[in-house]
Amino acid sequence: MNAPLQDVVGSIAVRRVLVQLSDVHYVGDGRLFGGLSLRNIFTQVRAILELPQYTPEAIVVTGDLVHRGTQASYRDLQREFELLRVAFAVPIVVTFGNHDDMERAGAVFPTTQIAYTETHRIVSFDNSDPEITPQQERWLSDQLAQPYRSGTILAFHHSPLPSLVPILQRRGMENRGALARVVENSDVIQILTGHYHHAMAGTFAGVPCWSSPALSTQQIMAPQLAEVDHGGGSGFSVVELSEFGPITTPIWLDIEQSESDSRSAKTIAST
Numbered sequence: 001m002n003a004p005l006q007d008v009v010g011s012i013a014v015r016r017v018l019v020q021l022s023d024v025h026y027v028g029d030g031r032l033f034g035g036l037s038l039r040n041i042f043t044q045v046r047a048i049l050e051l052p053q054y055t056p057e058a059i060v061v062t063g064d065l066v067h068r069g070t071q072a073s074y075r076d077l078q079r080e081f082e083l084l085r086v087a088f089a090v091p092i093v094v095t096f097g098n099h100d101d102m103e104r105a106g107a108v109f110p111t112t113q114i115a116y117t118e119t120h121r122i123v124s125f126d127n128s129d130p131e132i133t134p135q136q137e138r139w140l141s142d143q144l145a146q147p148y149r150s151g152t153i154l155a156f157h158h159s160p161l162p163s164l165v166p167i168l169q170r171r172g173m174e175n176r177g178a179l180a181r182v183v184e185n186s187d188v189i190q191i192l193t194g195h196y197h198h199a200m201a202g203t204f205a206g207v208p209c210w211s212s213p214a215l216s217t218q219q220i221m222a223p224q225l226a227e228v229d230h231g232g233g234s235g236f237s238v239v240e241l242s243e244f245g246p247i248t249t250p251i252w253l254d255i256e257q258s259e260s261d262s263r264s265a266k267t268i269a270s271t
Ligand SMILES: [Fe+2]
Pocket: 023, 024, 025, 064, 097, 099, 195, 197, 214, 270, 271
């Protein structure tokens, strides 16, 4: 027998959900590669997050915030984040990627952030460079020295796991040992990264490690795996902090055919 609707809605309402946006490559009023409107994408994201199964407790952004690195585009993106923050009354944790201009991004967003939900802690740091510096390793170890309630989610840009795409395999995190030292024996229960522009799940130092789909252009995984060819949809991730541990789900957005056509024709060298 089906459960009464009230019970179903009640069980959804207690879900603890983090939303991860990655590789935004924001272009304000413009269109990325002449096709994709990131403003439209953000409108879709806000509409989707209104649904009860997605209602976030925090939003995490794992780098490559804007595409052209202008100060104006960082300010534009900040307004977009502000709409999300006001709509859902949640902290927005922002970290940088290799595509970001550190000086301009740092003028708008903090370089490290720690946010707390009722049950979990989110720790982010600047990973625009694929290497963790000794200072960052010390800072992370200090932050994680004390466990927090049900655990910590660590968010940054470069995955410590290699991509399936040959040309991207050496473009992940460079000194994984530093990250492993930080994560081992800590209360980190989930690592969230981006950079590859394709969804990927694995385990690093015993912790689930997720690379989110890009909110902008997606890697085409076949048939030419040796190439870096972007197109194929836009997406983000939902991380449910469930009784079974973190459950990570990619959410794919509806893009116009014209946007898809213009993007699939583009090949770019940098994620
Ligand atoms: Fe990117």
